[in-house]
Structures are given as C-alpha cells and as structure tokens.
Amino acid sequence: xSEAHHHPHDTGEALSAHVREEIDRWLAKFPxxxxxxxxxxxxxxxxxxKGHLPTESMDxxxxxxxxxPIQVYEAATFYSMFETRPTGRHHISVCTNISCMLCGGESxxxxxxxxxxxxxxxxxxxxxxxxxxEEECLAACNGAPMMMVNHVYFENLTPERVDRxxxxxx
Numbered sequence: 001x002s003e004a005h006h007h008p009h010d011t012g013e014a015l016s017a018h019v020r021e022e023i024d025r026w027l028a029k030f031p032x033x034x035x036x037x038x039x040x041x042x043x044x045x046x047x048x049x050k051g052h053l054p055t056e057s058m059d060x061x062x063x064x065x066x067x068x069p070i071q072v073y074e075a076a077t078f079y080s081m082f083e084t085r086p087t088g089r090h091h092i093s094v095c096t097n098i099s100c101m102l103c104g105g106e107s108x109x110x111x112x113x114x115x116x117x118x119x120x121x122x123x124x125x126x127x128x129x130x131x132x133x134e135e136e137c138l139a140a141c142n143g144a145p146m147m148m149v150n151h152v153y154f155e156n157l158t159p160e161r162v163d164r165x166x167x168x169x170x
Contacts, residue, residue, distance in 0.1 A: 014060030019045040023064060035065045039075045043082055052083040088123035088130035090169045094147040097137040103144035104157075111159045112147075115166065128169070 015023075022045040026038035042061045046053055053076050062069040076082045094100075094109040109120070112131065116124050123130040143155025147162075154165055 014056060015046075015064060016049060019049065019061075020064065023061070027065075035067055036071060038065055039067070039072055040079070043072070043076055047082060052086050055084075058084075083130075083132075086123075087132075088127050090129050090149055091132050091151075092129055092147060092149050093132045093134040095134060095137065095145070097141075099141040100144040100146060105145040108145045108147065108157050108159070108162060111162055112166075115163065129166070 019042060023038050023042045026041040027035065030037050039061065042065070043053060043058075046057045046061065050057065058072045058076060059069050062072045065072075076084055092112065094105060094112060096105045096109060113119055116129055116131065118124055118129070118131055120131050120133050143153070145157045146153060146155040147157060148154070149165060149169060154161070
C-alpha cells in the first residue's frame, strides 16, 4: 500500500471493485492533497454502472476518498451529465440553445413532450425514456435542430424523424 492508496475510511463493499480501481487510478496521478480531482472520475464510474448516483454510492465515494460527502454532492449536482435520481433507460437531450432554437429545437422538444406525455426532467412511467434538462450547447449547430439519445447524435430533426427514432428505442 503506497501512501497515495491509503484510504482513511475504506467503505469496502459499497463500491464495486471496478469503481474502486477507477478511483485508485486517479489517486495515483495526483498528490494526496488533490484527492478531490478523483471525485469526477469516481462519479462517472458509478453512473456507468448504476445509471444514476444513489446517495449511498456518493457517501461511499466520499468515505473512500476521505473527503466530506458535501463535496461529492456538489460535484454531482453541478455537472449536468450526472443524474442523482433513477431515470428511464434511454436518455433524450434536445438542444434548445440559440441556433437550434431558431431552427425549431423548441418545437421538437414540445413534440417529444406531447408524444411521451412527460416534461423535461421526467421519465416515462414505463421507465423507457428520460427527458434530460439540457443546458449545454451540444455542438452540432450545423445539424440543427438536433437531439442526443444515449449520447448518440440525431440531426436535422423533423417530428416524423423523431417518431421513428423513438420507435427504434425499445
């Protein structure tokens, strides 16, 4: 056990071996006083595994890193890529930044909300879709209007194209 791998409060089983390995890899890159830089990597690993960030996982990350849980919660809520509540299987993000908005992004978003019967920030009752709040520009302005489903880009959308894409995601 090198100094960088000394865990003040090892939380053992609350984190999978994979998540602990990811954290250890990050801790090895930074001096002990920079433990917080491992928080983002740890949260990514948990999200990848569980689909969202349960409080007990965030607490376990804090314990493993030996930092106050509030620092983990702050990171989890600050970055829009992290979800702290369970969400539908397929994540939909519609870009509503200015160029997409001017090209009909808003009406695409309204179409999806009507079609799925949910608002932004909600999941469909069957757990199939989650409509994510999108604050960031998704950087595909030339293909506006566009959306992402599970991080895959779909550009030049029309309501008909949206319906086909949704139908393809069981």
